[in-house]
Amino acid sequence: MDFHASTEIVTSGDDAGADRRAHLVVIGNGMAGCRAIEELLARDGTRYRVTIFGGEPHVNYNRIMLSPVLAGEKTFDEIVINGHDWYRDNDIELVAGDPVVAIDRMAKTVTANSGRTVAYDKLLIATGSDPFIIPVPGKDLPGVISFRDMNDVDAMLAAAAKGGDAVVIGGGLLGLEAAHGLTLRGMKVTVIHLMPTLMERQLDEAAGWLLKTALEARGQTILTGADTAEIVGDARVEGVRLKDGTVIPASLVVMAVGIRPNVKLAREAGLDVGRGIKVDDHMVTSDPDVLAVGECVEHDGNVYGLVAPLWEMCRSLADGLVENHTGYKGSVTSTKLKVAGLDVFSAGDFSGGEGAEDIVLRDAARGIYKRVVVKDDRIVGAVLYGDTADGSWYFDLLRKQEDISEIRELLIFGQAYASGGGQADPKAAVAALSDDAEICGCNGVSKAKVIQTIVSGAVSLDAVRSGCKASASCGSCTNLVEQLLSLTLGEDYGGERTVKTLCKCTSFGHDDVRREIVAQGMRSIPEVMQRLHWSTPDGCSACRPALNYYLLCAWPGEYADDQQSRFVNERMHANIQKDGTYSVVPRMWGGLTNPRELRAIADVVEKFNAPMVKVTGGQRLDIFGIRKEDLPAVWADLNAAGMVSGHAYGKSLRTVKTCVGSEWCRFGTQDSTGLGVRIERMTWGSWMPHKFKIAVSGCPRNCAEATIKDFGIVCVDSGYELHVGGNGGIKVRATDLLCKVATERQAMDYCAAFIQLYREEARYLERTAPWIERVGLDYVKSRVVEDEIGREALTARFLVSQSFSQDDPWAARAAGVDRGQHQHLGEFRPFQLEAAE
Amino acid sequence: MIGDWIDVGPLAAIPLRGARTVPVAGGEEIAIFRTGDDAVYALVNRCPHKQGPLSQGIVHGHAVACPLHNMRISLASGEAMGDDEGCVPTIPVRVDAGRVLLSRMGAIATALAA
Structure with missing residues (x-):
C-alpha cells in the first residue's frame, strides 16, 4: 500500500444523498478521532454515516509507536491501527491529505483545503496537538524538525542515514525517545534540557539522576539546566548555541519541548476555548452539535498529552452519541519511557x-x-x-x-x-529465610553466619558489622540485620546503635558517609542518596547542607555547590536577623582598616538607612538592617572601595583577630598584625564543618585572645606557640598547645594543615573544640606535628582547595549572579483600583 | 469569573527546593515554594514561631525549615510539624503554561487579615 500519496480519497457505501442517517463528520484521522468511531461502531453501527478528514496522507496509525519506528524496532505497517479495509468495511469515508480549514456552525458545514465543503449533523473535532516550537532565531532553518508525525520520522531517518551530530532540544518523554532512536541510528546525540533534571514532570530528582547516568553511559551527552539561545546555520542548520555561549554542532535539530492543543479551527469557529477546546463530561463543546475529543480538549481544567485519557474520553463520547450518557470524570495518568533496557x-x-x-x-x-x-x-x-x-x-x-x-x-x-x-510481618519473612540465604550481598554473609556472630556476643549493629562485615559496606541490608538481632536476642536487643546517624534519612553516620563519598567517587547529592539508600526522596534540612559540604570538601573545583542545600546565611552571603533583614560585615584583613573603607561603610550606612553599625568581637564593622533586595547594591558599593565578603555568615573562616604587635607595642615580640593579615589572606573563603576563628597575639599577654580561638598563635621571643581547639561560646574552652615553631612560614603551614585536617575529618556542624575532645589532642599532634610528610600533604590539599574558593561571592552577586535570590517573584496590589479613585 | 487567578510570574524563576516572594500591597508578603518534585505552594512568608521569613528556609520533601530557629512547616497545610505547634495561612496557587497563578480571593483574604 502506498501511504505516501499526496491525496487519497476512499469513498464507499451508499450515495450520500440517499442516506437518511445523521451525518457525523470527524476532523482528525488520528488516534482520538478513529478510536471514537470504533467506540461508536461497537455500540451502534447504523445510527451515523461517518466521514473522517485527515491532514496526513495516511490511514490511522499509532502515533505513540513512532519512537519504536525511529529506533528501528517496528515498521510503519506494524503501527497502523486501521487499514483501508476498516474504513471500507465500516462504510466510513476517509478524506486523507486534505485538512479541514474552516467550520461554519450556522450552515453546519466544514470546508477542506481543496475547497470541498461537506454538511454535518454532528461534528467531532479531534485535531490533537501541535509541537511547541521555541521562538529562537534559526528555528525555521532546514534541518530543524519536531517529532510528531510520520513525516518527522522520515526526515530524521534521512538525516541519520548521513550520520553526524544531532541535538534534541527537550529532555522529556518525547525528546528522550527521539534521542534514543537517533543514537541507535548511529548519530552522535546531545540532549539539551532547560530544567535541572530529565523528565521533571514525571520523575523526581533521584530517578532523573539515574536516568541521566544511564543515558550518558549509552553515549549520549545530556546537558541539563541548558537554555537554547539560537539555532545557527546559513542555508541549513549547523549547530545550537546556548545562552552560556556554548555551541554544539548539529546537522539535525529535533525540537521536543512540548505540545500545545490544536484549537485554531475551534477558536475561529467561535467555540469556547481555554487552553484547549472546552468540553463537558460528554465531550460536547459550547455548541451542542459539535463535540471534541483527545489532546485538543480541556476537560474540567485539565489538558492531557497522553494516550490513556483519550481512550476514556472516547468511551464517554460514544455513550453520549448513542444517548446512553455515562460521563467522563477525568483521568489519572501513568507514564512509561519507551527506551529499550531502561x-x-x-x-x-x-x-x-x-x-x-x-x-x-x-x-x-x-x-x-x-x-x-x-x-x-x-x-x-x-x-x-x-x-x-x-x-x-x-x-x-x-x-x-x-x-x-x-x-x-x-x-x-x-x-x-x-x-x-x-x-x-517483615520479621516473619526474615525468620522464614533459609540459613544459607544471603543477607549481605556486598560481603557475602549468610543468615547463619550473622546469627552465629550475634550468638557469640555481637549484640549491636556495630558489633555485627565489625564481627562478620554484614551491613558494613553499602548498608542496604541494615534492616535485615536489625531484624535478625531482634529475632535472635528477643527483648535483650535494645535496638540502640552506638554510632549516631547523620539524620533520620539514613542509617549511616557522618564518618561512614564521608568515607563512602571518597571511596565510591560520589559526585552529587542525588548520587549519595541513591548509593547510600536514603529513605527520603530529597533529604532534609540536616543532611542536605552536610552532604553539600562533604562533596565540596572532597572534590574542590569540581563539585558544583548546591545553593538550595545551603542555610539562608550562606545562600544570601549575609546574616539574617530576627526581623528578616540582613547584616553585612565586610572583610578587614587582620582587623585593619583605612579612611577609604571607613568612608565607604559610612556612605552605605547613610544611603541604605542602616539603623545600626556595630564593632564585632572579631574586630570588624557590622552594618545592620539591610533588606535582601538592597544587598547587591550594598556589596557593589563596598566592592568599589576594595572590600570583599567577610564571611561572617558562613561555616567558614570568619576572622583573624590581631593585636598591634612588635610594630607598635612595647611588649610585642613579633609582627602579629602582619602575620594575621597574611594568614587571613591565605585562609579566607574556605568552607569548613563549622565557623572557624583565628587570632594572633604579639606576646604572652595575649590581647587578641588567641587562646579561645579555633587556631591561635601566641608570639614569643623565640618563635610562635600554636594553640588549637579554643572556643568562647556557650561552653568556654581554652586552647590546647599544639606545638611551638620557629618561623612565620612554619606557623602558616601548620595552620593550613590543621585547618585541612579539621575540614576533612570533623563532622558537619562540629566545632574544633568538641572535635579535638572526640579524637584526642594526641591524634591531632600525630597528624599535624609528628608526621612531616602528612603535614605537607595536608597543607598542599588546603592550598589546592583555596585556589578554587577565593572568589568574592559579593562581587559575583553585585554583577548579577543569582539575581533572583534578591528579587521578588512578582507583586500584588489588591486595592490598586480603590487607591486610584 | 474572569480574574480569579493572578499571574505573579514565571515558575522558572523559582529554583527547585526554593522559594520566591510576592509582596502584597497593604498586606503580608506571600512566599511561593517549589519542591524538589515540582509541586508549588503559597504560604504567608511568616513563621508562626518568631515570624521568620519562611521563603529563606531549606525546602525538603514538602516542608520548609524556618531559617531562624529551624521549625519545620508543612507546605501543604501551613502547620508546624513534629512536636511544634502553630500554623501559617496558605493561599491557593496553581501553575498554568509555566506561569504561577495565585488565587485572588486567597491573596486578598491574606491582605485583609494583616
Missing part, C-alpha cells in the same frame, strides 16, 4: 500534599529506585526506576483507591511480596 515508570501525583508520606526503596547495586506516595492509606503516586514490574499493580491500586493499610509494611517490595505468601 525501565522508568511514573503515575499519579507524587507532589504529596498534606498528610502524604513517602515510602522509598533504593538498591544501589541493582540501580533501583522506587518511591510510592501514600495518603490516607491510599496510593496517590509512584515513581519507579530500574524495576518497573510492579508499576501496573501500583497504578491499579491508585486508580481503584484501594486501602493499602494491611499491606503497607511490604508495599514497596512489590505485589509478589506484599500480597503473595501472606508474610504480612
Whole structure:
C-alpha cells in the first residue's frame, strides 16, 4: 500500500444523498478521532454515516509507536491501527491529505483545503496537538524538525542515514525517545534540557539522576539546566548555541519541548476555548452539535498529552452519541519511557500534599529506585526506576483507591511480596529465610553466619558489622540485620546503635558517609542518596547542607555547590536577623582598616538607612538592617572601595583577630598584625564543618585572645606557640598547645594543615573544640606535628582547595549572579483600583 | 469569573527546593515554594514561631525549615510539624503554561487579615 500519496480519497457505501442517517463528520484521522468511531461502531453501527478528514496522507496509525519506528524496532505497517479495509468495511469515508480549514456552525458545514465543503449533523473535532516550537532565531532553518508525525520520522531517518551530530532540544518523554532512536541510528546525540533534571514532570530528582547516568553511559551527552539561545546555520542548520555561549554542532535539530492543543479551527469557529477546546463530561463543546475529543480538549481544567485519557474520553463520547450518557470524570495518568533496557515508570501525583508520606526503596547495586506516595492509606503516586514490574499493580491500586493499610509494611517490595505468601510481618519473612540465604550481598554473609556472630556476643549493629562485615559496606541490608538481632536476642536487643546517624534519612553516620563519598567517587547529592539508600526522596534540612559540604570538601573545583542545600546565611552571603533583614560585615584583613573603607561603610550606612553599625568581637564593622533586595547594591558599593565578603555568615573562616604587635607595642615580640593579615589572606573563603576563628597575639599577654580561638598563635621571643581547639561560646574552652615553631612560614603551614585536617575529618556542624575532645589532642599532634610528610600533604590539599574558593561571592552577586535570590517573584496590589479613585 | 487567578510570574524563576516572594500591597508578603518534585505552594512568608521569613528556609520533601530557629512547616497545610505547634495561612496557587497563578480571593483574604 502506498501511504505516501499526496491525496487519497476512499469513498464507499451508499450515495450520500440517499442516506437518511445523521451525518457525523470527524476532523482528525488520528488516534482520538478513529478510536471514537470504533467506540461508536461497537455500540451502534447504523445510527451515523461517518466521514473522517485527515491532514496526513495516511490511514490511522499509532502515533505513540513512532519512537519504536525511529529506533528501528517496528515498521510503519506494524503501527497502523486501521487499514483501508476498516474504513471500507465500516462504510466510513476517509478524506486523507486534505485538512479541514474552516467550520461554519450556522450552515453546519466544514470546508477542506481543496475547497470541498461537506454538511454535518454532528461534528467531532479531534485535531490533537501541535509541537511547541521555541521562538529562537534559526528555528525555521532546514534541518530543524519536531517529532510528531510520520513525516518527522522520515526526515530524521534521512538525516541519520548521513550520520553526524544531532541535538534534541527537550529532555522529556518525547525528546528522550527521539534521542534514543537517533543514537541507535548511529548519530552522535546531545540532549539539551532547560530544567535541572530529565523528565521533571514525571520523575523526581533521584530517578532523573539515574536516568541521566544511564543515558550518558549509552553515549549520549545530556546537558541539563541548558537554555537554547539560537539555532545557527546559513542555508541549513549547523549547530545550537546556548545562552552560556556554548555551541554544539548539529546537522539535525529535533525540537521536543512540548505540545500545545490544536484549537485554531475551534477558536475561529467561535467555540469556547481555554487552553484547549472546552468540553463537558460528554465531550460536547459550547455548541451542542459539535463535540471534541483527545489532546485538543480541556476537560474540567485539565489538558492531557497522553494516550490513556483519550481512550476514556472516547468511551464517554460514544455513550453520549448513542444517548446512553455515562460521563467522563477525568483521568489519572501513568507514564512509561519507551527506551529499550531502561525501565522508568511514573503515575499519579507524587507532589504529596498534606498528610502524604513517602515510602522509598533504593538498591544501589541493582540501580533501583522506587518511591510510592501514600495518603490516607491510599496510593496517590509512584515513581519507579530500574524495576518497573510492579508499576501496573501500583497504578491499579491508585486508580481503584484501594486501602493499602494491611499491606503497607511490604508495599514497596512489590505485589509478589506484599500480597503473595501472606508474610504480612517483615520479621516473619526474615525468620522464614533459609540459613544459607544471603543477607549481605556486598560481603557475602549468610543468615547463619550473622546469627552465629550475634550468638557469640555481637549484640549491636556495630558489633555485627565489625564481627562478620554484614551491613558494613553499602548498608542496604541494615534492616535485615536489625531484624535478625531482634529475632535472635528477643527483648535483650535494645535496638540502640552506638554510632549516631547523620539524620533520620539514613542509617549511616557522618564518618561512614564521608568515607563512602571518597571511596565510591560520589559526585552529587542525588548520587549519595541513591548509593547510600536514603529513605527520603530529597533529604532534609540536616543532611542536605552536610552532604553539600562533604562533596565540596572532597572534590574542590569540581563539585558544583548546591545553593538550595545551603542555610539562608550562606545562600544570601549575609546574616539574617530576627526581623528578616540582613547584616553585612565586610572583610578587614587582620582587623585593619583605612579612611577609604571607613568612608565607604559610612556612605552605605547613610544611603541604605542602616539603623545600626556595630564593632564585632572579631574586630570588624557590622552594618545592620539591610533588606535582601538592597544587598547587591550594598556589596557593589563596598566592592568599589576594595572590600570583599567577610564571611561572617558562613561555616567558614570568619576572622583573624590581631593585636598591634612588635610594630607598635612595647611588649610585642613579633609582627602579629602582619602575620594575621597574611594568614587571613591565605585562609579566607574556605568552607569548613563549622565557623572557624583565628587570632594572633604579639606576646604572652595575649590581647587578641588567641587562646579561645579555633587556631591561635601566641608570639614569643623565640618563635610562635600554636594553640588549637579554643572556643568562647556557650561552653568556654581554652586552647590546647599544639606545638611551638620557629618561623612565620612554619606557623602558616601548620595552620593550613590543621585547618585541612579539621575540614576533612570533623563532622558537619562540629566545632574544633568538641572535635579535638572526640579524637584526642594526641591524634591531632600525630597528624599535624609528628608526621612531616602528612603535614605537607595536608597543607598542599588546603592550598589546592583555596585556589578554587577565593572568589568574592559579593562581587559575583553585585554583577548579577543569582539575581533572583534578591528579587521578588512578582507583586500584588489588591486595592490598586480603590487607591486610584 | 474572569480574574480569579493572578499571574505573579514565571515558575522558572523559582529554583527547585526554593522559594520566591510576592509582596502584597497593604498586606503580608506571600512566599511561593517549589519542591524538589515540582509541586508549588503559597504560604504567608511568616513563621508562626518568631515570624521568620519562611521563603529563606531549606525546602525538603514538602516542608520548609524556618531559617531562624529551624521549625519545620508543612507546605501543604501551613502547620508546624513534629512536636511544634502553630500554623501559617496558605493561599491557593496553581501553575498554568509555566506561569504561577495565585488565587485572588486567597491573596486578598491574606491582605485583609494583616
